[in-house]
Each structure stands twice: as structure tokens, then as C-alpha cells.
Amino acid sequence: MNQELISYIHQELQQRKQHIVEDYLHHRQASMFFRRYGAELDRCLGILWQESFVNRRMCLLATGGYGRQEMYPQSDLDLAIVSAEELSAEDEQDIARFVQVLWDIGLAPAAKIGSTVQLLQAAAEDLTSDTAFLEGRFVCGNHKLAHEFVAQLNLQRDVAGFVEGKLLEQSQRHYKARGAASQLEPNIKTCPGGLRDLHTMLWLAKAQGLRPHFPTLVHEGILTRAEAGLLMHSHKQLARMRIELHLVAGREEDRLIFDLQRQVAERLGYQDNESSIKSEQLMKQMYRATKTVKQLNGILLPMLKGRVFSSLPRNVYEIDDKYYQVGNAIAVLNVKLFKQQPHEIFNIVRVMQSHNDINQIAPRTLRAWWQAAQKIGPDFYADSENRKMFISMFRRGTGLTHILRFFNLYGMLGRYIRPWAKIVGLLQHDLFHIYPVDDHILMVVRNMRRLAIEAHSHELPFASGLMASFPYKTVLYLAALFHDIAKGRGGDHAELGVADARKFAKDHFLTDYETDLLCWLVNDHLIMSTTSQKEDISDPEVVNRFCAHVKTRDRLIALYLLTVADVRGTNPKIWNDWKAGLLENLFQASLRTLSGLGSNQRITVSRRQQAAITLLDDMGYNERQQRSLWNILGPSYWVRHEKQDILWHVSKLIGRENEPQAQIQIDTELKSLKVMVFMPNAPKLFAQLCAIFSQHQLDIAAARAYVTGHQFILDTFHLLLPEGSEVDEYPEIAAMLQATLGHFILGQFIPIPAPRKASRRIRHSHVAPRITLFEEDVIKESDVYVLNIVTANRRGLLANIAKILSDMDISMIHAHVMTLDERVEDTFLLKSGKLADTKTQLQLKQALEDILAAS
Template sequence: MQEQILAAQRRFAAERQEAEALFLKRKQPAVFFKRYARAAEQLLAALWEVYFSDRKLCLLATGGFGRGELYPYSDLDLALVSPATLDEDDQQQIAAFVQTLWDMKLIPSLKSGSVAELCGSVKDDISGDTAFLEARLLAGDAALAAALSAKISAQRDVATFTEAKILEMQQRQAKSQGSGTLLEPNIKSGSGGLRDLHTMLWIAKAQGLDTRFPSLIRHGILTSAEAGMLAESYKQLAAIRIHLHLCAKRAEDRLIFDLQGQVAESMGWQDDSRQRKSEKLMRLFYRTVKTIKQLHGILLPVLQERIDTNPYPITLRIDDDYIQVNHQIAARNPDIFLNNPEHIFKIVSIWQSRNDITSLEPKTLRAWWGASRKIKRSFYQNPANRRRFVEFFRNGNGLTHVLRFLNLYGVLGCYLPAWEKIVGLLQHDLFHIYPVDDHILTVVHNMRRLALDKHTHEHPFASSLMQGFEHKAVLYMAAFFHDIAKGRGGDHAVLGVDDARAFSDGHGLSSHEADLLAWLVEEHLLMSAVAQKEDIQNPEVIRAFCRKVKTYERLTALYLLTVADIRGTNPKLWNTWRASLLENLFHAAVYHLSSNGNTPNLLYNRRQQRAADFLTRSGAPEKQQKKLFQMLGSDYFASHQTREILWHSTNLVYDFETPRIRSRILPKSNSFQVMIFMPNGPRLFARLCRIFSRHGFDILAARAFVTAHNYILDTFIVQIPEQHDPEDYPNIQSALEAELNSFIHGYDLSEQQYHTGRISRRSRYMPIAPGVMIAQEEDFPGWYTIDIVAVNRPLLLADIAEVFFAHDVRIRYAKIATLDERIEDSFRVFSEQLADPKKQSALKQALLAQLAV
């Protein structure tokens, strides 16, 4: 027996060495996979004869080995199947078999058990189920292998599998900071890497499709051009990964700095006067992953459409050229982009302006992408295109998504030649972790978040400045242009001014906007340099800084750009120390500038100061005010409007331990504003919503807030039913206050009968498709933003809150917008369980079930 094993080992080692040598000579991944997999199969067949020839078992190749994609140091994915539970003798033989593989310096990853046991092990395990999706027989009982495959296929729910794989992919990308273009990217699991390519093929295979490219073309999943692009991308990534394994002499999937040069040289590149060999390698890698991400945007929706369980999609007219199908926008005639290139931007503009559209319909996206690749210089010269492009910034809504979409599909580079020069451009400064284009779009993203009320908690001070800043579009443009001149030689800040000026002249910016944009691009490094490298306690340093800044507006704009820039350079660089340096410099500069003229109060401080002034006039002691403001916390003033702050503080200043409710009839309306203040507890938000529904009120808006001492301070605006006369409002108000007072003191009637009602005829005949978007917050583990769009109905908000409670999701902030018969609600929640794809999917399905009622 030992002689057989040694002979098989020698034969395998020789064949493996030949496969590696042939690959290094020809650089053909397919040839390497074929030869190396065949060597492994022959080895396993020989070992099978030694250990299991007399047993009714079978051996399967699963995972990467199953699909014939075996890398030099990858795991050997195997499954050993028995008709019944393995006995002790079987277990001993399996242990000896596995140990032999380890002794040969292979890395076996073996599952073993009966058909029933293996089916049970993968029933709730998406990764295990995926591995068996690619299983093939290596040795043993073929009927047993077929039985296992049939049972696993029968228990697999294709729709659940598809959604779970897509969610798994999204979470995998989020772990790599949502980008496959980090300086040391993971070829296998990074965004646009091999695992993303495999995900598309797994979903197709789960649907019963032959995943060979010619078959996918016949089924309309791929076009011939797309199949060619996908095949070439796979070939490039596979080649890089094989070289990486061979250079590292281990199962390494990260293109770390130590290995980039070795891999590049192994692939045949050398340094030259313009680029290092590692830069050539990384440029190839970035171009390849970008292609995969482009194709994913088309192919995954195509595959999802095949399993859409909704036989009656909701179709709405947008205009003569476009319709909305559920949450996608579709062109009535896909040739419109070739025939009239103005629509390349027009469709994106419509998408940006509508919160209920999440993507382009796959066929439309295919046509749009094809036309965009044929953009000529005349496209830039067209005034309509210029107006729409600058409107992306002025609108602001979904700006980051729009720019990333246009960059992904190459439109930004076609429209602005200066942009094309920075796509995939590396920054070997041990400072930036993104290529230039990714860095810029991350800075735009950071700037946009500062402007959104729901993200105020992340950086309250900067958010308060941003939300009070008049020219927000200029800040977005400054973020977009600040590094656009990198890689040209010379000072990129100075060179970028010419690009900014040319853009301003061609896109109708006012002279003030153009000057501010150019100044920000030229001086975008100023504040960071002064704060981190100079003594900001020195009055001369502050005076010199202010001589360059000149105005409060410029100071504010520069501060915001600096915050967004540092946070977009490397998440590890942003910390409380840097934040305090910048904030201290800002305040010192404000003080200096104010000595030469009036400086506007900060929005953040202004709200608190107005509250303090109001309370002082009302006779409230200063000491009591300070205690109140400390209890409310700094986020409170950034996330509430001044009118609400004055109302709350007046009612709370003397006692912020006793629960209380207050309400007031809003002038010239049939609405109440209601404040509830009480200790935090389970299901409070849902139970309050049920009380309002029991009285027949429609919740127009709501803001949930938790104070620093863990009390809820929730504010609702509720609408009184139209059948009531204004003279009845005081009685209605009294009845509502009486029940709410009972509630906050422990007497809950919210579970008793409540007002019911039906959705309107308009909502029945002109429905909108419900939508749930769950996004993990960057740099805040366990925190998520959940956006919901649906038809309004009685008790909907309460039912949503109950779903959150049932899934152990805690609401920390809610912004409720009821727009006639449509709701657009946003919740900031905390839940550690949502990191699990299955539990996140279950929450989404439970919410959709409520929204569909």
C-alpha cells in the first residue's frame, strides 16, 4: 500500500511541476487548470483504490476543484458520500486518506457523511450549497453521487439562493471598503474580482443554465461582445492569481506590495522610463475588474428577472421616451441613445431626480453603454449635455451614485478627457489607499453625506456647517476637481485650476461660483498642512492663514473640503486628534476674521444659542440650561430645527427626568405636532404609532431621537381626518393627550381596537412597487440605514416598527416623510445580526410583506 502511495505522489509531483513550467512559458491559465486538475484527479483515483476500493462510497470534487479551476496552492475541495451514516472503520479510513493528502503538502477541505447528512449540512449554508452546485464525480458509486446532487438541487430555493448570493457579494465588497481598487487588492474576493465573476455563473447554474459562454449567449444572458469581455477578464485575473501563488509559494490572493513587482516580472513586464512594472500590472488589474463590474451591472439583473415571482410588474409612464418598470427605468426604444446622444445624460438625470428608481433596466443599460462608448467630442460641446452634467451637482440627490455609475461605464472619461487620465492612476505615497478616481469619488461621497440630515450624527459640527452653506454644488465640484490634475507632472493643485476654470466657463457657473471653485482646487491642501504642520496657537500662523482665506465663506468651504478629503484618503487617517486640529484652526480663524468684520454664526451653535437666549428671557437659570443641553447631546442640535428646539427646551428645562407629552395645533392646518418624552423601552415607537392610528390620524412626519441619558424624545406631526371641523380640534387634542399621558405612565391602550381603513382607489389602481434598501454605514459596525418607499396605509409605520422589533433591530433615528399617498421613510438602526446575509434577507422580506398588505 505504501508503495502505491509513494508512486502516486511522485507522479503527481512531476505532473504538477510540468503544469507550472508550461504555464510560465505559455501564460495560458486554461492549459494550467486542465493539466493540474488532471494530475490531482489521477492522484485521488490512486488513493481511492488504496483506501476505499471495497466500500460503497463516492468521492466528489466540489467548489473550485469541481469546476476545474484549481490554483497552485488552493484548497482541494472534496466531499465523500456514503449511503448511510459512516461507521467507525469508515471514519478511520477517511482520517488516513486526509492525512496522506496533508503529508503531500496539499490542503484538503473535505466534507463527509450520508446523503441525508450532507443535504442537511448545506440546507442553511449558502457557501456549502454553492460548493455542491459545482460537484462532479471523481471516484466511486456514480448512482450515489447522482442521488446527492438531485436531493440538494431539489431542496434549493432558486430565488432565495440568488438573493443570498447577491447580498453575500455586496457584504464581501463592503468589507473591502466597497472597492476592488485598493492598493493591495484581493484578486479573489475584492469588488470586481474572481468571486464576483463566479457569483454570476453560480446564479445561472442554480437556474439550470449551462454556464458555458456559447450557451449563455443562446439563452440571451450574454451578448457575444459581453461573452468575449467576460472571458478575457477571467483569463487575466486567473493568470494573475496563478502567478501570485507561484511567486508567494502559498495560497496568497492579495496583490501585496511585496509581491507586485515579482508577479509583474513573472508576467513579462519590466520597468521603463515612464512606469514601473508593478504599475503596469496594477493598471491591467484595475481595467479588468472594472470590466467585470460593468458586466455585473447588466448580467445580474438579467438573471434576477428570470426568477421574478411577480407576474404583473408595475409599469408607469415617465414621458414619451421612458417608462418605469417596478424600480427600473426603461427606454421605449433602446436605439434612442445612438440616434440622439443627448439621452445618455437625460436618462441619468431622470434617474437622479426620482427616489423610486434604483437602476436602468438591463436591456436599456446595454443599449446605453453601447452608445456611450461611441461618444465624440461634439457630445461635450452640446449645451444640453453641459446643462445636464452641471445639474447633477446642483441637484445633489444621489450625486455619488450618479458619478460612480458614469465613471464605471467610462462616460466621465469620455466627457472630460482630464478625468480619463486619472482613472486607475496609482498613488505610491503610502498615504492614499485608492487610485485617484476612486479617491475623488469617495471625497464627493463624504461631502454629500455632510449635507444629509440623516448622517448628521457622524460629524455633527461639519454637518451643521454644510447644511447651512449656500453654495453646496460648488463644494461637490471642488471635491470632484481637487485632484483631477494628478499624474501630469508639476503641482496638481495649480494645474487643476485650469481644468476648474475651463469647466466653469463651459457650464454656466457664476463668476462668484467659478472663483470659489478655482480657489478651493488651488488651496485644497492649505488647511490640512497648517493644522498638522504648524503651531496654530501662534497668532502669526493664524494671521498668515487668514490672509489666504480672506472670508468666512472660503474658510467654511475649505474646512469642509479638508474633512471630506482626509476621510476619503485613508479611513485610518481620520481620528479625533486630526478632527480637533482642524476644528481648532477653524475656530481660531473665525475669531480672527470676526475682528475685521461680522462673521455669521455657525448653524450648530446658532440653534443652541437661540435656545439659550429664549430660555434666558423666560427666566430659566443658566446652570439649568447647561444641564439640559448636556442631556440632549450635541447631535440633538444638529438634527432638529430651531422651532422644535425652542418648543422642546421650554418644556424640559426645569425637569428632564419626568415623562411628559406635549402637543400643539399647527397654524393654518389640520395637523398636530406631538412631543413624547419618556424613558427608552421596547416597541415604544410602534406602540405610539398605533395610538395615533387608533385615533384615525395619518402620520405625516416623525423624528425619533434618543437623548444622552436614554430617554426618547420623539416628535410627530399627525393629520386630523378631514371630516372633523376646526372647532373640534381642541377636543380631539385633549383626547389624544389623555391617552398619551396614560401611555407614558404605564397604561397602554395601543393594543386595543384601532382605526382601520383602506388605501385609496388611486393607490389601488396606480400602485407603486414597494422598495426596501438596507445599507451598512461606513466605519460604524452594526449601524445601518434602511430606506423604505411604499404606498401609505393606516398602521403602516407601526407595522414597520413591529417588524424591526421582531428582528431585534433597534431604531435610533427615524425620518418619516408622508407624501400624499406615498411614504419615503428613512431609519437609522442598530443590529449586529444584520451582518448575516440570511437575517438581513429575512428582515427585507418581512418588511416587503408588510408593505404589500
């Protein structure tokens, strides 16, 4: 082919594409962009085809997105080159040159090449190929051959198998999209409710011989005009976002990644305001568009499937004078029932709850239900019969998660509980919540229900055991539903949520006791996670203070169960065995205290000392040897360390009070390492130890720094093993760390690393670091301060913070590290007389702000 012609076509294509893009940016009509860009590609391919193939029985088909005339700026060019006969060597060479020319002019061809026999066989054997050919469109070449090939494809297609295959494919795709990454950086093309779901609807229609357009499905009685309008609007929204993504990225990028969210939002006209930033507004718009697609998926897909399988025998059972069962679906005898008797909007769900073999609503019944549900108003809520039915769903519990997700998907929750409407699609760019608020709440309800179901008791046996005997399960489900319902309103969402919960409880016939328990849980749902992860729960005073707030056993059990369900429903990455252990330890200590078995600090210290004496007696050490160790450890040691650590420490230190050592314990249950470092004190030791752990890819869950009477450090760390490491790898990880620590305690110090570059998500999160410093008024020591830091996470952060404290001659007594995905909330107990000076406090805050800003 003439090189000058190729260069000319390349230049002309790029110029025309640029004009098409500029025109799109002027009006932003996706359909017009597709039409004009597709026509330009057809024109260029036609010219190149004529230059490459003359008088041959071959044709060029557009397939996939190009075939359905939905070509995005940077998408691959899906093609099929079809030959009537088996390709000769000359044909293959010419086709290879033709495909190379397409690459040369800036396209990215993805071509299926072969004879009709070969391509028909490929389509028969591969669902993806068959789907691409389903959208085959003639571009150029032998028109008769193209027509015959498409006709043969349609004739050989097993429509029932195709429908089943695409539905299974969609189900598997949705299952894969459950992870944190897909929630935070969703793929517009493949996420649940995304463009691929829209395409699936149309593929099922076309495979059945219907024109793949939503207006056609209206004409066929499969969709209503309003439903078709909703789907077309969602398609326009998602298509525009995907076009903008391609233009901003300059490549085929279908994920709304953090780097591009703000740019895409800006291009689509969103602006920051007092309530939300532009990227949050964009993501909320996408969430609503995909939600519409998911709503109508529940109606359209079963209807299209039913057209194929309607000839098969069906098991139909009469339930009562209003409903009947078809397979595993419930159907209504009179589709006007929900409009005529609004009570049935809730009653159908109650009927489903009482039939274990029913798990869905038949499509025409679902449509009638949805249409009626969209029109309910305050009168529906005011009707006491409706309120009794709604609360009965919680008291029964069966299928509650499914029911609430169904109500939320179709907007019923927001219409019935008005405050709920404000949190639908509300996103939280706080580096650890990965779900919109409504989805997070329903995940917490789901977690709470699983604790009550015996089949799931193996997941969290201790919590499930508590749940099984707890008499107020309804309150727990409602606490899960209301604990974050006031998010996004400004102010304290817990306090604001109490008013919503109290009104709901009064309207839904809860007893005074149930109401008080519900409101207390909503108001204080964060206190247990905060106490367990930010305070020293080995200190009896901390436990006593927590119990003084909780007051009763019922409250403690309910709060523990709600906290477990809440943390697990925030982000899969932040729940681990270590956090589970902290919560259970606080629960057990509090239960003992509330049961009258707890003790004050003096008694606790005495018990710890007696346990240590008993252990060393059994090991054969005499009183003189023990007293020598007690003198070195000092009286405050017994207050700051819990019994388990004390027994470990003294068993290793006795008789070696002046020898540096590093000890490691493996905890396979908590998937952690416990590390003790004992060596002469020197500047920046704590920071250097943190750097060592960072080098070994070990996250610090908690740390306790202590200096003995003879100026040795006795630092204890709880380290989380790398995610994904297997149990048989733990000894090797521990051995490698032991070798490094062995060199360190002998004086081989390491440099503190400079602040590391933050991740993409952190750089685009817009979460400002927060630093608070105040004097501790509980510990009976002078010059003790609490430092709280909330900031974006990165490796080596704790080492950098510790270095600043060391540089300012501030001692760290205890560190509590709470890692929430890419956000940390760390609490440090500090001791320094210098902190009494306001100027020193300001210097510390400034130094910390500088190091946090550098990340």
C-alpha cells in the same frame, strides 16, 4: 495501502505538477494550467481510490474550485465522499486513511463525508455546502450513485432562495472589503469585482439549469458576445495573478500583499518606467479587470435574478413617453433611444434624480445605455444641451455621489471629462492614500454631499451647519471633483488642475464669481491642512498670513469644507478628532480676523497675560508672587503658548517654580491627553519623553518645548490615545503614564530606543525620505530654523530625531507632528546659532538621513 505506492504517487505527482507549472510559465495560459493540473489530480485520486475502496457503493466528487476545474497551485482540494448508506466503522476508518494519504502526498484535502441523506441535509441547511455541491463533478467510484446524488441535490434546491442568498452573501462580502487593508492589499479572490464575483454569476446561472459558461449565457440572450468577451478577459487576468501569487508565495495566498506585489508584477512582464513603478502597473491592471466585472455585475445579476422572480407580480408605472418604472428601477420603452437621441444618456439620470423611489437602471436599459455611452465623442461634449444637463446634476445635488460613481464605473466620466480618463485606476504609493485617484475624488464628493444632507448632520455638526447656509454648494461639489484631477501628469497637480477647472466652468455656464472661487479652491486646496498641521496656529502671525492668502469669508468657509471632505476621503486612519480640532481652531481664528475681530501679536500677548493675571487673582495669589513667575517664564513664553495652555501652566506652576512636576489632562472629546513636564534642564530630556510616550503606545500629535529663565524645561505634549480605547479606559491610561513621568522627573531616565524595523508596507512603498531646512523669516528672533521631515512612520521615530538634535546641541522650540497612516510629515522649529554654518546643516541632514534609512 502500500507505502511504496504512496511514495511513488507522491513523487510522480510532484514531478508532473512541476512540468505543468514550467509549461504554464512558458505560455502563461491559465485555462491550460487548470485543465492539465485538474486532469493530473483526477488521475492520482483515481489510483488511490481503487487501492482504498473496492466494490462499495461510494463515490468521490470534486467540488468547489476543483469541481469547476479551476484548481490553483496551492489551493485546498475540495472533495465529497458520498456513500449510499450510513457509514460503518470500517468505512470511516478506510476514509480516514484515504484522506491521510492525500495529506501525505502533498495535497490539502477539504472533504465533506457522509451518506447521501446526511450530505443532502447539509446542503439544504447550509448555503456554502450547497454552493460547493453545485459544482460537484464525478471523479471515481460508483458513477450511478454520483449521478443520482447530484440529481437529488438539484431537485431539492430552492433556486429562488439560492439566488437571494448568494446576492446577499456578495453584498456582505463587498461591505467587508471597504477597509484600508483590502484597498492596499486586495484579495484577488474575494474583493469586489474579483474572482468570487465571476463565480457568483456562474453559480446563479447553473442553479437555474444553465451551463455555467459565458458563451452559454450569450446563447441564452443574457449576455452579448462583447460582454462575454470582457468577462472572459477579466477572468484570465485575475486567474493569472492568482496563479503567480501562489507560485511566488509557495502557499495559498490570495492577497496581493506588499511583499509580493513587485515580484508578481515582474513575473508578469511589468517594468518600472518614468511614470510608474511595476507594482503600480500591476495594481492598475487588476483595478481595471475588477472594474469590468463590476460593470457587468450590474447587468448580468439582475437579469439572472429576474429569470427566477419574473413570475411574481411587478409594480409598473409609466413615467413619460420614454421611460417607465419597474419596482425601484427605471426602464426605457425603446432600447434604441440612447443611440437615436444621445441627450437621453444624461436625461435618464436627471429623471432618476427627480424620483426618490428609483435607485437603479433595469438591466436591459443599462446595457443599451452603456453601449451608447461607449460611443460618445467630442460632439457630445460640444452640445450645449448636454452640458446644461450635466451641470444641472450638480446644482440639484440629489443622488450626485451615486450618479458620479455610476458614470465612473461605466467609463462615462472619462469620456465626457477627458482629463478624468487619465486618473482612472491611478495609484499613489505614498503611504497614506489608499484609494486610486478616481475613487479618492469620488469619496471626497461623497463626503461633501453628506455635509449637505440633514440626515448625516450628526457626523460633523459644525461643518454641516456651515454647509447648510453656504450659497455656492455647486462650486464645492465641483471643487471636490477637480481638486486632484491632474494627479500623475508631473508638475504641480493643483496648478495643472486649475486649467481643467476653468475650462469646465466656462463650458458649463458658471458665473465669474463661481469660476474664480472654483479655480482658487483647486489651486489652494492643500493650504488649510498644511497650515493647521504644520504651523503654530496659536501664533497670530501665522493666522494673519493665512488670512492674507484666503482674503474672503466665502473662501474660508469653502476651503474649510473642502479640506474636511478631502482629509476624510484620503484614508480613514488619518482623520481623527485631533485633526478636526486643529482645522476648526484655524477656521475660527481666521473667521475672527477676516471679520475684523483679530489682532496683532502685541495685543494677543497682552490678552493672554491679562487672562493669566485674572485667573491667579481669583486663586488668591498676590502681585509679588505673580511677578516672580512672570520673570521665570520670560517674555517669549506668551508668544509661543496659546491662552488655554497658559492658564493651565500658571495655575500649576505658581508657588512651585522650583519643584519638578508632571501634569496630565484628559480630553475625552479629542480622545487625547495633554501633558506638561516641568523639571531642571538636562541633555536629551525631550527625546526621553518621546520614548516614554512611545512605550505607552501614545502617538504625539503636537509638542512644544520651552526653557525657562532659571533653566527648567516646560514641555507640553498633545498625545493621541490608542486607537480603539474606550472612554472608561482613559483614566487608567493617564494614571499609568503619570506614574512613569513621576519617576522620570525625579531622575529615573530611560535609554532612547534604536530605530525599529519598518512595517511590510513601508518596506515596499519606495517612498524616499525628504528633509528640508531653512531659516524662519517670520518669527522676530535670530537663529531660528524650520526643519521639515517627510518619511515613513514607525514607533519611536520622534525620539530618535530628538536625540540627534540634542546630540548636536540644537534646541527644539516647537514640534508639529502630522501622522498620515504610515507616513509622517513633521515640522520642527529649531533654535541654534550653529545652524548658520552650512557645514552644520549638512551634518544634521546626514544624521537624519541615516536614522530614517535605518527604519
